[in-house]
Amino acid sequence: MKPQWTGALALAASAVAAVALAHNGAMGVVLERMNGMTAMRDTVAVLAPMMQGAVPYDAFAVSEGAGVIAGHAGETMLSLFPEGSLEGVTHARPEIWSDWQDFADLAKELKTYADAFAEAAPNGLEPAPQPRGGMAGMDHSAMAMAPEPEANRRFTVAELMGYGDKTPEIPVARGASNPAMLAVDLTTLAANDLFTRISATCSSCHSRFRAGRT
Amino acid sequence: MRPLRGLPWRGGAPLDTPFGTFVPPNITPHSVAGIGGWTIEDFAKAVRQGVSPEGEPYHPVFTYSFYAGFTDQDIADLWEAFRTVPPVAEKAPEHDVGFPFSFRSGLKLWRAAYLDAPDTDALMGTSSPWNRGRLLVEGAAHCAACHTGRTLGGGLDEAARLAGNDSLPGGSKAPSILAAELIGRGWTVASLTYALQSGLLPNGDAFGGSMAEVVAQGTSYLTDVDRAAIATYLLDPEGRGAIPTPTLPPTDTRMVAWIIRRWI
Numbered sequence: 001m002k003p004q005w006t007g008a009l010a011l012a013a014s015a016v017a018a019v020a021l022a023h024n025g026a027m028g029v030v031l032e033r034m035n036g037m038t039a040m041r042d043t044v045a046v047l048a049p050m051m052q053g054a055v056p057y058d059a060f061a062v063s064e065g066a067g068v069i070a071g072h073a074g075e076t077m078l079s080l081f082p083e084g085s086l087e088g089v090t091h092a093r094p095e096i097w098s099d100w101q102d103f104a105d106l107a108k109e110l111k112t113y114a115d116a117f118a119e120a121a122p123n124g125l126e127p128a129p130q131p132r133g134g135m136a137g138m139d140h141s142a143m144a145m146a147p148e149p150e151a152n153r154r155f156t157v158a159e160l161m162g163y164g165d166k167t168p169e170i171p172v173a174r175g176a177s178n179p180a181m182l183a184v185d186l187t188t189l190a191a192n193d194l195f196t197r198i199s200a201t202c203s204s205c206h207s208r209f210r211a212g213r214t
Numbered sequence: 215m216r217p218l219r220g221l222p223w224r225g226g227a228p229l230d231t232p233f234g235t236f237v238p239p240n241i242t243p244h245s246v247a248g249i250g251g252w253t254i255e256d257f258a259k260a261v262r263q264g265v266s267p268e269g270e271p272y273h274p275v276f277t278y279s280f281y282a283g284f285t286d287q288d289i290a291d292l293w294e295a296f297r298t299v300p301p302v303a304e305k306a307p308e309h310d311v312g313f314p315f316s317f318r319s320g321l322k323l324w325r326a327a328y329l330d331a332p333d334t335d336a337l338m339g340t341s342s343p344w345n346r347g348r349l350l351v352e353g354a355a356h357c358a359a360c361h362t363g364r365t366l367g368g369g370l371d372e373a374a375r376l377a378g379n380d381s382l383p384g385g386s387k388a389p390s391i392l393a394a395e396l397i398g399r400g401w402t403v404a405s406l407t408y409a410l411q412s413g414l415l416p417n418g419d420a421f422g423g424s425m426a427e428v429v430a431q432g433t434s435y436l437t438d439v440d441r442a443a444i445a446t447y448l449l450d451p452e453g454r455g456a457i458p459t460p461t462l463p464p465t466d467t468r469m470v471a472w473i474i475r476r477w478i
Binding site for chain 2: 040041042043044045046048052054155157158159160161162163195196199200202203204206207210
């Protein structure tokens, strides 16, 4: 066995041990979903500096990380929350099942954004350029100008006061509506825009359905 | 973050506190159900002093004590912004607060005991971001309202300012945001600035609880400069101009997990 594999396996063993310790008492689907959440959290931690431009952008790593998130989102996530699975150590709140549709919408929203994130990985930190030519006669209303990066956006008074929609080319932000109904092609967005939407979806879900943590 | 249910400013979700249940009122510009009949002077008195147009003190669940330092321009800007909101004719339900807390005149005693204007004046020898951060943290952002425990009388426990609060309305908790503890948990100006925009912690977790709402409905709308100012002040509240670099928390396994995925 190559030394690097030995090292990697040793790291894997210690990671498994760390997970087991961290989830002391969790078993079955509870443990499985905690492991999924941990995998997504670790992926987000690695990608976040890249999304801020603090470390060099790596499209392959972004695509791979997006795949990790997508793999734990949507129906996969929902299948790990059978009704009333609150036994042992869990951060799940019973509202998951009383408000199941909302929970399911968030899980699916996460999958939609993560899938788009994987496809948009080559875009980098800028929206995909508009294709040249061949656009005559098309309805451009859903393909408006590329949105401003989230951190630099200027908001209207209506947006700031909470009664106005976000800028028209971004009809959804912070989990505000069903992304499947979007007029904009998510895969044309900058990768960091999608990453922001993913983190907002996570926060939205945690605030409603996760107990005991801020 | 999903928008709060209902029309904006028509009255918010009830707050369960040890003193009773408080319902944020309708503050749309509706002339009867909201604040449409107010003057800008009424508005200024309500926001900066916590006194209604009828001269009654507001319950301190309205965090007016943090807004005492708002300038006339701040008030004018807020007033104009509120006047653009679509009016809603529906009045919010009344508070459900038992005696003696329903007795508003008694709040004058509370004000005498606890009401202090925040100290937000610029401090000689400190940086511009630091001063801006102090203005926001101690004032408009009212971080202490959640991150500081309360005394039996409902005032802020100044001896443990920003040291966390395990008894927020609704049963949630706010952790300590004292500089040493933030640094111990791995926060830097850059990561805290980013968290206030994105809701992400340095370990990749996403805020839940009330802080998710604070980011989604509040700090994500700030400029990056203001978010960095908040982070600068919180991590260096004494204004020394130097912030220690945190070491990675020992429980942080993200690099291990990432390395494993890349190798296996």
